[in-house]
Amino acid sequence: MIEFSDVSKIYGNFWAALSDINIKIDQGEFVFVTGPTGAGKTTLLRLIYRDELPTKGIVKVFGHNLTTLRKKIIPELRRQIGIVFQDFKLLYERTAYENLEFSLRVIGIPKSVIKKKISDTMERLGIGHKSDSYPFELSGGEQQKVSLARALIKDPLILLADEPTGNIDPDGAAEILNIFREINYTGTTVIMATHNTKLAKSSRKRCIALDKGNLISDGSI
Template sequence: MIEMKDVWKAYPNGVMAVNGIDIHIEKGEFVYIVGPSGAGKSTFIKLMHREVKPTKGKILIEGIDITKLRNRHVPKVRRKLGVVFQDFKLLPKLTVYENVAFALEVIEEHPRYIRKRVMDVLDLVKLKHKARSLPDELSGGEQQRISIARSIVNNPLVVIADEPTGNLDPENAWGIMEILEEINESGTTIVMATHNKDIVNTMKKRVIAIEGGMVVRDEQRGEYGYEA
């Protein structure tokens, strides 16, 4: 499903953010990426959806080496990936409905399908009644739910979440996790970078710990392993 083979990433300033990572993530897994600040988690996530390219190594999504793709072919592969950000990245002048629909409009889906699919995912995240609202009329937790709806509207194989609960209070954080778990139970692979010790220790999924750009721990039903 997802493979990283001897992946290295050095930035122009000389920082070696990723050092020879080898991992394999199966379809349908729920994986936490943990580690101290500056460990390389964000680079790991960016490599996975080709926001940055590795200095060396292979990254395969469904057997396709995304490191070798020409830039014009990257958007097609990204359709298989949904990305959820800590800061939501919603378009402020578009309504909730329009923010989610945009992900389907850019791939030229039929308008009738778009209407049904958008309302279905808004129902999943329990915000169907906010379809006409603007992002700044929503709470932080609601904005993150819309971000998730946008990430799954095109039925991705993988949802990559970078600190999706980082800006939320505990109640909203758990609400987000319930949605992600429901998405995972439907067969979607979830890869989530997080500093939330309570969530990791309670939900007991696979844990990959990164320190100094290297995988130092990879455990099924693992724990966070760091001070909160």
């Protein structure tokens, strides 16, 4: 479903954010991407949703080579991918509710089901009481949960989560992992980037470890 063949991403003329990466992720897998700051975790995720193209090698998602994928197809690809950004990327002039509403509208979900879907998802993440708040009125952890809700609400085939527990207390982090496990159980491929190796290890899932753009290990730990 996701395949990297000899993928390198070089910024500027020489900075290799990723070097010769070979990985294959099947539908329904739960994978952690770990490594210290600057290891290349975010870059790897950005290549999957075609926010960046590889400098060398091939990235395939759903069988499409993303380098040669026609521009017209990109929105279709992204519709299937829920993304939790490291810096949230919420719309700051819209409330939490409106942020979720917007993401459902753009993928054509009918108005009749939007309201219930939003309230269910917000309740599930424990932020139902914040639906009318603007992002600047929310704590970092609450903003992170809104960004998580926005990704989950699309029922994506792939969930990419970049440091989704970075602003959340340990209990909350465990709770989010549980939600990811449930989502994964229903068939969604979950790829979670984190520098919290302890959290990744304790889950006993596949772990792709990066350091300075190199693949250090890939397997269950």
